Amino acid sequence: MSDLALIWDGHGCDLALDGDDLQLDDGLQTSILISLFSDRRARADDLLPGDDGDRRGWWADAYPVIEGDQIGSRLWLLSREKELAEPLRRAKEYAEEALAWLVTDGIAAHVEVTASVPRRGVLALAVALKRLDGGLENYQFDMPWEGL
Numbered sequence: 001m002s003d004l005a006l007i008w009d010g011h012g013c014d015l016a017l018d019g020d021d022l023q024l025d026d027g028l029q030t031s032i033l034i035s036l037f038s039d040r041r042a043r044a045d046d047l048l049p050g051d052d053g054d055r056r057g058w059w060a061d062a063y064p065v066i067e068g069d070q071i072g073s074r075l076w077l078l079s080r081e082k083e084l085a086e087p088l089r090r091a092k093e094y095a096e097e098a099l100a101w102l103v104t105d106g107i108a109a110h111v112e113v114t115a116s117v118p119r120r121g122v123l124a125l126a127v128a129l130k131r132l133d134g135g136l137e138n139y140q141f142d143m144p145w146e147g148l
Helices: 029-037 085-099
Strands: 006-008 011-014 108-116 124-133 136-144
Touching: 006 029, 011 029, 029 085, 029 124, 029 136, 085 108, 085 124
Parallel strands: none
Antiparallel strands: 006 011, 108 124, 124 136
């Protein structure tokens, strides 16, 4: 099964084009992009970055096909955090939480995320995915820290 291909431009996603046609993605990049960069609803114990009480999230998560399933990540909660060790640890945790479905649904044997700050103002997420057949896939996403 193919998805419409998304590409990461460092600030957000866009549809990939092949000339005048939309490009298809037979791999996992589009699924990973949606998982990481869609806003998952904040948990009741999460500290929200704004004063408006908006817990975000996708409306359809209120009616999951599988109980407890949620789309996206909680990376957006870090938007006002400083580039310190604890928020970096949470970036890794939030990304791995967002990608855990790949293992649960039997698409990958293992997913590991490394979060780093390669330069001031930039969060880098390196995703290492081990397929069930033993194959390895690596993805790298750099984004402005304040753009989470």
